[in-house]
Amino acid sequence: MIAGESTPGDNALTTLALEEPARMLIDDILEAAREYLDTDVAFVAEFAGGEQVFRHVAGDAALFRLSSELRVPRGWMYCQAMTEGVLSEAIPDTAADPIASAMEVTLEANIGSYVGVPVSLPDGRVWGSMACVSRSPDHSVGKRDVRFMRMLARIYAEQLEREEREAVARRQKRAQIRAVLREGRLTTVLQPIVDLVSGAAVGFEALARFEGETPQPPDVWFAAAEEVGLGPELELAAVRSALEHLDTLPPDTYLSINVSPETAVSTEFATLIENGTDRIVIEVTEHAAIGDYPQFNSSVARLRFRGMRYAVDDAGAGFATFSHILSTKPDIVKLDMSLIRDIHRDLARRALLHGLIYFIEQINATAVAEGVETVEEAESLKRLGVHCAQGYYFGRPGEAVRTVAPSRPSQADERRGRVRVLPLAK
Missing domain, CATH: 3.30.450.40 (GAF domain)
Incomplete structure (x- = not known):
């Protein structure tokens, strides 16, 4: 040698x-x-x-x-x-x-x-x-x-x-993800989504958590899985974990699950949710690339026909918000926390959000504000006519729902003659 x-x-x-x-x-x-x-x-x-x-x-x-x-x-x-x-x-x-x-x-x-x-x-x-x-x-x-x-x-x-x-790094990542799947170290915590007028929880977002000696944020795990070809497998495992909580929720609330466009249109996903479709909302971030909108809409339409609802997540965080929303016609538009932070102090943010809310209502969708951390933000959103919200102010993931006292409808809602509360699918 x-x-x-x-x-x-x-x-x-x-x-x-x-x-x-x-x-x-x-x-x-x-x-x-x-x-x-x-x-x-x-x-x-x-x-x-x-x-x-x-x-x-x-x-x-x-x-x-x-x-x-x-x-x-x-x-x-x-x-x-x-x-x-x-x-x-x-x-x-x-x-x-x-x-x-x-x-x-x-x-x-x-x-x-x-x-x-x-x-x-x-x-x-x-x-x-x-x-x-x-x-x-x-x-x-x-x-x-x-x-x-x-x-x-x-x-x-x-x-x-x-x-x-x-x-070597790819092999290590694959081995780590395989171990997570094999050992059941992927768990789910729930964060409430609250009606800003009644203070009641209308839904819960399922958030994946990974247990282990060296915990990493969920987005790091999912990005690693996608890199090594295990993205769909890890996502479907997260969906299975989330669905285990469905029967524990109040009967008039829904479960919101984060999935990629590829998983949303897969037959495996459709099979997983077939017994609870009318209580499921899928969230797809506006950052997730949808290569073929007609195919995506057609596949999701079959699930929506069975009662599932579709939400655009992180709306307003990127440059493609309006195009993405118009192309997919969601039931729910979740406003990114970057639009919500300190909105009670920022006139420009309130003006932008006012326009977004009007747009969302005109397409017959429901607005949900993400990342609400203070009572001032919650009250400001309520006055703007935002219907529902989630964030640390109402409850951290895995914690009990914070009780929020009911309040009068906002002036914006009174002018419309109605209060829009996120309905369950019929």
Whole structure:
């Protein structure tokens, strides 16, 4: 074994050479090598056990009977002999080199000149080699070309190391999420949604919590799951956990569940909520990308027909609020806490919210304010005509509902001749 070289068992980079963005990077690197050295073919090959695997080949590979993913005995090409110091890194004329000229590959592939360097990882492991070959001898090949190839090999090796670190991190994240699912460490807490006029709870939002030695915010867990391809599985587990609370809620209240657009339209989700659809509200944040609005609306419409309601979450936090709402026609619009904070002190916020509330009512939806923390904010929202709210003032997630005394309808509601209270689906 070559000193510092990795074996198949400890080389986590075997498959990474073909992943993005390394693929695009190496294509550019090899083309740069071919153009600079003016050779027929450039390639990167990995040493994998007793084989040399050609991971990337640029140029007319057929000239030398090469192709990407070609596997040959490790000693077939010059690369192993080069890394061992038996062959020079630059061979201007293979016919004039006593060792190269005696190798079968020289005649089989009709190689006239060669420039190759090891691809060594920062920890000293020899991953493989990077080389350029031509059918004709090239007596201009020399140390300058070797220095250039070494520079390119270092760039590629650094990219491989980054890919390796990311792959290890992905495996760790997958293992952590699998453990959460396997051990039942995903739980649900409820936060009340309160009618601002009567003070009664009209619904409860289900919020996921993750137990463990190193707890992390839920959004970190869900983002990690999405990154490693476990997003839908973790979301559906959160939905199952939330639904366990449905029968414990007062009969005239609803359960609000956060889901992504992909989960909302999935058959698995529809199956999970089929026995309680008329008491379910799904919340989809306006930040969540909906690639196909007609398909989304069609899928959600089937659930809405069975009594489920749809809410746009975090409205007003981004730039696409109105377009998103108009495209999905929600039953409920949840106003982001950034609009609510200190609204009793901010005339501009009140003016903006007044316009949003009017817009929400005109599309026959219900406004729910999020992140209400003080009585002053609650009273200001009530005067503006906001129907319902949630936040620490009414109850923290997992705590009992704070009792809020009933009050007279706001002037805005009196002018409309009605008080809009979030109804349950019929």
